Amino acid sequence: MIGIVMAGGKGTRMNLDDEKLLLKYKKPIILHVIDSLNNSNIFSKILAITSSNSPKTKKLLQKNNIEIFDTPGIGYVEDLNLVLKAIDDQVLVTSGDLPLLDEEIIKKIVNQYDSQKTWTSILVTKKFLSSLGLESDCPVNFSDQVCHYTGISLVNSKRITSLETIDENYIIFDDKRLAFNLNSKQDYDLLSTT
Numbered sequence: 001m002i003g004i005v006m007a008g009g010k011g012t013r014m015n016l017d018d019e020k021l022l023l024k025y026k027k028p029i030i031l032h033v034i035d036s037l038n039n040s041n042i043f044s045k046i047l048a049i050t051s052s053n054s055p056k057t058k059k060l061l062q063k064n065n066i067e068i069f070d071t072p073g074i075g076y077v078e079d080l081n082l083v084l085k086a087i088d089d090q091v092l093v094t095s096g097d098l099p100l101l102d103e104e105i106i107k108k109i110v111n112q113y114d115s116q117k118t119w120t121s122i123l124v125t126k127k128f129l130s131s132l133g134l135e136s137d138c139p140v141n142f143s144d145q146v147c148h149y150t151g152i153s154l155v156n157s158k159r160i161t162s163l164e165t166i167d168e169n170y171i172i173f174d175d176k177r178l179a180f181n182l183n184s185k186q187d188y189d190l191l192s193t194t
Contacts, residue, residue: 001110002089003043005033006080006151007061007096008051008073030057030096034066037094039103042110048096049083057096084157090115095151100177109152112171118159120169123147128174136181142170150178 007030026032030048037046048066050058051073061068069086071079080093092110094101109122126146129136136148147170160166 001043001113002087002091003037003046004069004080004083004087004091004093005030005037005046005048005096006076006093007048007057008054008071008079028060029099030060031064033094033096033098033101034061034064036101036103036106037092040106040110041103042107043092044089047083049079051079084155084160087157089157091155091157093153093155095181098151098178098181100180102177105173105175105177109154109171109173113154114169115156117154117167117169118156119166120154120171122150122152122154122178123170123172124150124174124179125172129179132176132179134179134181140170143172147172151181152178 034046034048037043046067047069048061049071050061050068051071053073058068058070069083071082073079084091090113092106092113112120114120121140123140123142124147126136126139126148129148138149139146140149141147150173
């Protein structure tokens, strides 16, 4: 299985002077996410997906000898599609802005992998997200409740012919290590209280 970390976004919702993934939570958040994948000892390879939108993040990753896959930076879906077309393997995709991610929750997620399913997105419930003081603008209805994407998916790229025709499956993991996705300055401020 290959670990993919999406690290090429602009982070515009944060309204920061610097790149979002360079924010520190003990160390730059992007390095924390990559270390979590490495420490799980699950992945044959870890790729950080970069673009011209995040040059400082790319430089930090290169300085730390992390393999990168550079994309045009058109958008999350477009960049991910480009990467998945180049990979013929099972994949865990994660966004690079999950500061509480750790190897234990990565292992729990990977244990849910089903190679017969092309795409499985990991969700948290709106109720759980709200209990942490967090919000998200990507709701999905699943299992008779409103849920939100965590930015983590399990993908069998061997089964993908087009991202437009994928049957998406869902698993709910109400865990703050997955819920804390930094999308706003408020999210980052809340992080210091955890």
